Amino acid sequence: MALASIGITLHHHGFRFQTPAVYPHQPEPTSAPLRFGILGAARVAPLSLILPVKNHADAVVHAVAARDQNRADTFAKKHGIAKAYGGTAAYQELLDDPEIDAVYIPLPNGLHYEWTMKALAAGKHVLLELPSTNTAEETRRMFDYAEKKGLVLLEAVHSRFHPAIRRTKEIVDSGELGTITKIETEMAIPSGIFNDSDIRFSYALGGGAFMEMGCYTLFTARYLAGADPLRVVTASADTSSAFPRIDIGTTATLAFPPLSSASAPSASSPGAAPTEITAIMTTHFRLPPRLGFIPQFPQVSARVIGTRGEVKLFNYLGPWLYHYITVKTTDENGVTKTRTEKAYGNYGWTTYRYQLEAFVDKIRGRTPDHWYDAQDSVSNLRWIERIYEATGLGSRPESSAQIPTD
Numbered sequence: 264m265a266l267a268s269i270g271i272t273l274h275h276h277g278f279r280f281q282t283p284a285v286y287p288h289q290p291e292p293t294s295a296p297l298r299f300g301i302l303g304a305a306r307v308a309p310l311s312l313i314l315p316v317k318n319h320a321d322a323v324v325h326a327v328a329a330r331d332q333n334r335a336d337t338f339a340k341k342h343g344i345a346k347a348y349g350g351t352a353a354y355q356e357l358l359d360d361p362e363i364d365a366v367y368i369p370l371p372n373g374l375h376y377e378w379t380m381k382a383l384a385a386g387k388h389v390l391l392e393l394p395s396t397n398t399a400e401e402t403r404r405m406f407d408y409a410e411k412k413g414l415v416l417l418e419a420v421h422s423r424f425h426p427a428i429r430r431t432k433e434i435v436d437s438g439e440l441g442t443i444t445k446i447e448t449e450m451a452i453p454s455g456i457f458n459d460s461d462i463r464f465s466y467a468l469g470g471g472a473f474m475e476m477g478c479y480t481l482f483t484a485r486y487l488a489g490a491d492p493l494r495v496v497t498a499s500a501d502t503s504s505a506f507p508r509i510d511i512g513t514t515a516t517l518a519f520p521p522l523s524s525a526s527a528p529s530a531s532s533p534g535a536a537p538t539e540i541t542a543i544m545t546t547h548f549r550l551p552p553r554l555g556f557i558p559q560f561p562q563v564s565a566r567v568i569g570t571r572g573e574v575k576l577f578n579y580l581g582p583w584l585y586h587y588i589t590v591k592t593t594d595e596n597g598v599t600k601t602r603t604e605k606a607y608g609n610y611g612w613t614t615y616r617y618q619l620e621a622f623v624d625k626i627r628g629r630t631p632d633h634w635y636d637a638q639d640s641v642s643n644l645r646w647i648e649r650i651y652e653a654t655g656l657g658s659r660p661e662s663s664a665q666i667p668t669d
C-alpha cells in the first residue's frame with residue numbers, strides 16, 4: 264500500500280485530499296439522494312465515504328454518531344453533516360432515524376458484527392469496513408440476515424473496484440503469462456504510523472496485522488487466483504510481549520488450485536499436469552528501520568508469475584495516487600519484452616469513489632460495474648482464521664453482544 268498507506272496516514276494526520284485535482288466536479292445532489300449515516304467519528308471516514316459522496320449526485324452523508332456528543336458535533340461541523348448523535352445511545356439513535364437509508368460502519372473490527380446486525384435489523388443498507396467481522400461464521404450470519412431483510416451489505420474492499428487491479432486480473436486471465444505458478448501480495452508499513460493505543464493492537468477489538476492488512480492481501484490473492492486456497496502451507500507471526508495475541512506482522516504461504524484459464528494442457532505441453540499456485544502474503548504494521556535508522560518504504564504490490572512471464576501491480580491499494588502495471592514476457596525464442604500499463608479510469612476517482620458507485624447502484628437496482636458476493640467475504644474470513652490458527656495466535660474473539668434474531 265505504499266502510496267495508499269502514505270495517503271491514509273497523511274489523512275490521519277490532517278492532510279486533505281479535497282483538492283480540485285481529485286474531485287474537479289462536485290455535482291448537485293438529486294432531489295432524493297441516498298442518505299448515509301456514519302457510526303463513529305472514525306479517521307478513515309473522510310477518505311472512504313465523505314469525500315466520495317461529495318462527488319456523487321445520488322448520495323449524501325446526513326448524520327454521524329459518536330460516543331461523545333462534542334466529538335459528534337465537531338465531526339459534523341467539520342464535514343458539513345446535518346445531524347450529530349452523541350452519547351452512549353448514539354449509534355442506536357442514528358439507526359432508528361427514519362431519515363437514514365444506509366449506514367457506513369468504520370468501527371473497530373470486533374464491533375462490526377454487532378452493529379451491522381443492528382443496522383440491518385433497523386432496515387438500513389450497510390457499507391461495512393473491512394475485515395467484515397472477527398469470524399467466518401459471524402460474516403455468514405450477517406450476509407444471511409441481509410438477504411432475508413432484502414438489504415444490501417458490502418464489505419468495503421475498495422481496492423477491488425479500481426480499474427488497476429481489474430486490468431491486472433485481465434492480464435493474468437488472458438493466458439499471456441503461461442501457467443501461473445506463484446502469486447505475491449504485500450501490505451506492510453514502517454514503524455511509527457500507529458501508536459500502541461491504536462485499535463489495531465487490541466485483541467478484544469479484533470486487531471492484528473493479518474486482520475487489518477492480511478484481509479487485503481488475501482482478497483487480492485484470491486481474486487487473482489480466481490479461487491479459494493486449498494490449504495495453508497506455512498504462516499508465522501511477528502509478535503511483541505506488549506500485545507499478547509496480536510501479530511505485528513504475519514507472512515503466510517497458501518496453496519491455490521491451478522488457474523482454470525491457464526492450466527488446460529496446451530499444444531506445447533500436452534497432457535501436462537495442472538500446477539498448483541503458491542501464494543505468499545506479507546503484512547506488517549511496524550517494519551523496522553534498516554540499519555536501525557533508515558525508515559523502510561511501505562510495501563504494497565501484487566505480483567503474479569507464470570511459466571512465460573509475470574505481471575506486477577505496484578500500489579494496488581492507492582492506485583489513484585500512483586501505480587504501474589509492468590508485464591514481462593519471454594517468447595519461445597527466449598526474447599523478453601517488457602511493457603508498462605496504467606489504468607487510472609475516471610479522472611480523479613479513488614478506489615473509494617468506485618466502491619461508492621457500485622454500492623449506490625446496487626441499492627438503486629442497477630447492475631454495478633463490478634461486485635463480489637457474500638461468499639467472497641465469508642471465504643476471506645475463513646482463511647484469515649485458518650492463517651491465525653497456523654500462526655498459533657488463534658481467531659479473534661466472537662462478539663458477545665445481544666443480536667437481533669427476527
Ligand SMILES: NC(=O)C1=CN([C@@H]2O[C@H](COP(=O)(O)OP(=O)(O)OC[C@H]3O[C@@H](n4cnc5c(N)ncnc54)[C@H](OP(=O)(O)O)[C@@H]3O)[C@@H](O)[C@H]2O)C=CC1
Nearest residue numbers: 303304305306307328329330369370371372392393394462
Ligand atoms: N478502507 C480503508 O482504507 C481503511 C479501513 N479501515 C478500517 O476502518 C475501521 C476503523 O479504522 P480507523 O478509522 O483507523 O479507526 P479509528 O480508531 O479512527 O475509528 C474507530 C471508531 O470506532 C469507534 N469506537 C467505538 N467503540 C470503540 C472502542 N471500544 N474503541 C475504540 N473505538 C471505538 C470510535 O468512534 P466514536 O467516534 O464513537 O468514539 C472511533 O471513531 C477498521 O475496521 C479498519 O480496519 C481503516 C483504515 C483504512
Ligand SMILES: O=C1OC[C@@H](O)[C@H](O)[C@H]1O
Nearest residue numbers: 264268271393463475476
Ligand atoms: O486500508 C488500510 O490502511 C491502513 C491499515 O492499517 C488499515 O487498517 C487498513 O484497513
